[in-house]
Amino acid sequence: MSPTKDLTELERKIFIKLLLGWDNLTIEDQLKIKRSKIKNIIFSIFKKFGVHSRPELLAMYIPNVIIQREEKKLNG
DSSP, X not given: OOGGGGOOHHHHHHHHHHHTTXXXXXXXXXXXXXXXXXXXXXXXXXXXHTOSSHHHHHHHHHHHHHXXXXXXXXXX
16 A cells, blocks of 8 residues: 555645655745644654655655556556
8 A cells, every 4th residue: 555545635735745845944835834733744754654754755755656657658
């Protein structure tokens, strides 16, 4: 099962912003959420993915997205 299925709606929004390389301040400005709450949500996302940092999250998730896209191309 994909960890993204276990994310809440707000966690999913922040997860996407993390993938886009947004920092906490930009997330705070755009989503109108306090920075302390953002930090807690990011920690929750890390926990659900079993990682401890943004680079670790990206290294785990991005290759999976690329593989899934390529498999879709091959399978029609």
